[in-house]
Amino acid sequence: MNAAQAGARAARAPDRSLESGGKGFFASGLGRSLAKNWAACFLLVMVVVFSLTGKNFLSIVNFQNVIHLQTLPLLLAAAETFVIITGGIDLSIGFVAGLASVVAAKLMQVFVATGIPVGWVILLGTAGSLALSLLPGLLNGVVITRFKVPPFIATLGMWGIANGVALKLCQGFPVAGLPDALPRIGNGYLLYVLPGRFVSFFDKPASFPDARIRELWRLVPYSFPFVLAVLGTLAFVLRYGRFGRHTYAIGGSMDAAIRAGIDVDRHLVGIYVLSAALAGLAGVFNVFQTGIGNYTTFSSMYELFAIAAVVIGGASLSGGKGRIFGSVVGVLVLAFMENGLAISGVEPFYRYIAVGVLLVIAVVIDKLFPDLF
Amino acid sequence: MHHAPAGGFALSWEGIRTWLGGRWILAFLLLETVYFCATAQGFASPNSAQMLLFYGVEVFLLAIAELFVIITGGIDLSVGYVLGFASIIATKVISGLADAGTPPLAAVVLGAAVTLLLGLIPGLVNGWLVAYLGVPPFIATFSMLGICHGVSELLIGGIYAMGLPRLAADIGSGRLLYLAPGGVYSFFVRPEVERGTAVVELVPLMVVLAAVVIGILAFVLARMRFGRHVYAIGGNRDAALRAGIPVRRRLLQVYALSSVLASLAGLVYALKYVSGKADAGASSLLDSIAAVMIGGASMFGGSGTVGRTLVGCLVIGVLDLGLRMSGTPTFDKYILVGAILVCAVVVERYIEGNGK
Numbered sequence: 133m134n135a136a137q138a139g140a141r142a143a144r145a146p147d148r149s150l151e152s153g154g155k156g157f158f159a160s161g162l163g164r165s166l167a168k169n170w171a172a173c174f175l176l177v178m179v180v181v182f183s184l185t186g187k188n189f190l191s192i193v194n195f196q197n198v199i200h201l202q203t204l205p206l207l208l209a210a211a212e213t214f215v216i217i218t219g220g221i222d223l224s225i226g227f228v229a230g231l232a233s234v235v236a237a238k239l240m241q242v243f244v245a246t247g248i249p250v251g252w253v254i255l256l257g258t259a260g261s262l263a264l265s266l267l268p269g270l271l272n273g274v275v276i277t278r279f280k281v282p283p284f285i286a287t288l289g290m291w292g293i294a295n296g297v298a299l300k301l302c303q304g305f306p307v308a309g310l311p312d313a314l315p316r317i318g319n320g321y322l323l324y325v326l327p328g329r330f331v332s333f334f335d336k337p338a339s340f341p342d343a344r345i346r347e348l349w350r351l352v353p354y355s356f357p358f359v360l361a362v363l364g365t366l367a368f369v370l371r372y373g374r375f376g377r378h379t380y381a382i383g384g385s386m387d388a389a390i391r392a393g394i395d396v397d398r399h400l401v402g403i404y405v406l407s408a409a410l411a412g413l414a415g416v417f418n419v420f421q422t423g424i425g426n427y428t429t430f431s432s433m434y435e436l437f438a439i440a441a442v443v444i445g446g447a448s449l450s451g452g453k454g455r456i457f458g459s460v461v462g463v464l465v466l467a468f469m470e471n472g473l474a475i476s477g478v479e480p481f482y483r484y485i486a487v488g489v490l491l492v493i494a495v496v497i498d499k500l501f502p503d504l505f
Numbered sequence: 506m507h508h509a510p511a512g513g514f515a516l517s518w519e520g521i522r523t524w525l526g527g528r529w530i531l532a533f534l535l536l537e538t539v540y541f542c543a544t545a546q547g548f549a550s551p552n553s554a555q556m557l558l559f560y561g562v563e564v565f566l567l568a569i570a571e572l573f574v575i576i577t578g579g580i581d582l583s584v585g586y587v588l589g590f591a592s593i594i595a596t597k598v599i600s601g602l603a604d605a606g607t608p609p610l611a612a613v614v615l616g617a618a619v620t621l622l623l624g625l626i627p628g629l630v631n632g633w634l635v636a637y638l639g640v641p642p643f644i645a646t647f648s649m650l651g652i653c654h655g656v657s658e659l660l661i662g663g664i665y666a667m668g669l670p671r672l673a674a675d676i677g678s679g680r681l682l683y684l685a686p687g688g689v690y691s692f693f694v695r696p697e698v699e700r701g702t703a704v705v706e707l708v709p710l711m712v713v714l715a716a717v718v719i720g721i722l723a724f725v726l727a728r729m730r731f732g733r734h735v736y737a738i739g740g741n742r743d744a745a746l747r748a749g750i751p752v753r754r755r756l757l758q759v760y761a762l763s764s765v766l767a768s769l770a771g772l773v774y775a776l777k778y779v780s781g782k783a784d785a786g787a788s789s790l791l792d793s794i795a796a797v798m799i800g801g802a803s804m805f806g807g808s809g810t811v812g813r814t815l816v817g818c819l820v821i822g823v824l825d826l827g828l829r830m831s832g833t834p835t836f837d838k839y840i841l842v843g844a845i846l847v848c849a850v851v852v853e854r855y856i857e858g859n860g861k
Contacts, residue, residue, distance in 0.1 A: 221643075275847055275851070279850075279854065280854060281847060281850045281851060281854075282804040282805070282850075284580070284804055285798055285804055285846060285847065285850050286847055286850075288791060288794060288795070288843070288846065289795075289843040289844065289846040289847035290843060290847075291791060291843060292791050292795075292839040292840065292842050292843025292844075292846070293839070293840050293843035293844060294843075295839045295843075296836050296837060296838065296839030296840030296841075296843065297840060299836035299839070300836040300837065300840070303836075304836070430784065430787040430788045431654075431784045436582070436647055436650070439643075439647070440647065443644060449641050449643060449644065450641075479659060481654075481655040481656075481658035481659045482655060482659075483655065484651040484652065484654045484655030484658070485651060485652045485655035485656065486655075487648070487651045488647070488648030488649060488650070488651035488652040488655075489648065489652070491644055491647065491648045491651075492634060492638075492640060492644070492645065492648045495640045495641065495644050495645075496638055496640065499638065499639050499640070
């Protein structure tokens with residue numbers, strides 16, 4: 133089916149471009165890149181508008197907080213980007229993240245009880261949980277490639293399984309009693325600056341009184357370099373690496389990829405394992421951020437928002453298209469929209485409505501200008 | 506290909522496969538039921554069968570909604586939140602009318618009508634997006650999920666919508682027939698008996714409602730032109746177009762039907778639990794899609810029947826009730842439904858001989 137669609141798109145492309153050639157503006161360089169990056173443009177316009185309507189929206193502290201809190205969605209969107217480019221879908225990532233979070237917390241609880249040093253507790257808990265989070269991905273991949281179950285069904289099954297296992301492990305309550313160091317690492321900053329007085333790295337100066345903490349500028353949360361490194365690597369692999377080329381090839385045309393000698397099954401298993409691993413990373417990071425193990429609730433719908441972000445970022449559910457940068461823009465569009473609306477005093481529930489409308493706009497733009505991307 | 510001789514002792518894989526055909530899921534349901542009858546205390550009673558149906562009404566309705574959409578090759582992610590939206594509308598409208606002095610029965614009937622009418626809107630928008638704008642069903646209905654969620658939360662202004670008149674609760678948990686000792690029986694209304702006498706309550710009204718609606722839809726899908734068109738669109742859309750089927754209009758109707766059924770489920774929820782909640786159906790997404798797939802439909806469209814979908818619902822319902830009655834936490838249910846969903850699709854492929 134994918135091959136047929138891709139073929140149809142290719143066949144349509146020439147006359148479409150002639151058509152838009154007649155339209156002028158969108159065929160020219162500037163108009164074309166504007167339309168292609170409409171989500172980024174929208175993000176900019178939105179930031180300007182909210183800066184005018186919302187007090188305190190335009191501030192480094194607010195922007196830092198928004199992006200810091202989007203670490204989990206950013207990682208999930210990156211995971212979903214790979215899967216969607218192959219023409220698949222992974223509905224399980226939200227609950228795999230919750231599972232990883234609970235497993236990490238439980239492991240750390242156990243290690244704390246054995247009395248080993250805190251550093252080891254955190255390291256072992258993190259490593260154990262990350263290793264375990266490969267399993268759902270492996271199962272997804274095997275079920276999809278060996279048993280030819282549609283990705284939607286296979287990962288919906290894993291959606292239930294991961295959720296059930298996570299809930300069973302934590303009995304429906306967040307897992308507490310973890311080392312205090314966790315939230316300090318997860319919410320730490322690289323720079324602590326008191327304007328005109330001092331600059332300090334990694335921690336505030338010991339002599340600085342807690343009462344005056346509000347005067348201190350805390351800049352660059354640890355999550356920034358972390359996310360930047362992960363997403364940068366993924367973007368590089370997707371764009372320049374062989375793994376990335378094969379990913380696009382499979383999404384563009386499965387048949388062509390097979391004929392080109394790509395081991396499609398193995399690659400797809402790799403994709404779903406990668407997706408689950410990133411979800412696991414997101415879940416473990418969540419433990420660092422909150423200091424407890426959180427299972428994922430039904431209404432959080434992480435996976436659906438991740439898919440929304442990827443689609444807003446220019447990917448197509450029929451595969452073959454998508455960029456990490458686009459997905460990041462998609463996540464930020466959703467995040468700044470929520471934050472800006474909240475700061476401007478709009479009821480938070482409009483967020484859900486706005487996401488829905490935006491998503492449809494994204495797809496309609498994609499339909500109207502199929503040759504743009 | 507080797508074909509096993511019919512009868513005799515020649516048991517071959519082919520033979521078993523042919524015999525099992527579409528029956529394996531029934532066999533599974535039977536096994537499951539026997540297992541819980543043996544292990545869960547009180548499961549083997551007529552009352553638990555009633556409870557199974559009573560608590561399952563929403564999932565039955567959502568699964569049938571999803572079935573129509575899946576047969577066309579689409580998916581409707583919004584049904585769960587349309588259910589929540591409808592449960593809030595029903596609660597608000599009925600309690601509002603009752604407070605304004607409308608007689609309770611009129612309030613319930615009017616409220617039900619308004620709920621179903623408003624419940625059409627999400628479906629019409631979904632259908633318009635999918636059929637006329639070419640938006641993938643996944644995206645269109647996910648958008649609608651968000652919109653319904655947002656609108657519900659705005660309407661509700663809290664956690665629950667409440668304040669339904671007593672009659673609503675009476676209808677929601679009412680039974681068709683009540684039997685009291687000494688040959689006393691009454692329809693619809695619980696007979697006045699001394700406190701402490703055991704009254705046998707038979708056939709919940711909501712189950713009757715769902716049975717009638719689903720019965721009509723089963724007929725429509727299997728016997729009427731609309732049903733034939735739905736299968737044709739899912740089987741091969743181009744061929745359906747060439748055969749002169751108004752594909753776009755049919756798709757619009759299918760999504761509208763799906764959303765009306767979800768609203769009906771929301772109405773049932775409001776009457777049963779005497780409240781409305783935005784995320785009332787949030788966890789039903791897995792159940793409804795799983796029921797359709799366990800019933801042997803294909804994600805790619807063109808296949809699936811109402812009967813087999815109901816069997817799929819029962820598989821999930823028996824599991825849920827059985828686990829509850831054996832005292833296991835309900836978390837196990839998600840794991841098992843997820844596993845059964847994937848296994849069902851795998852088994853289906855092997856039995857049909859598509860799996861390699």
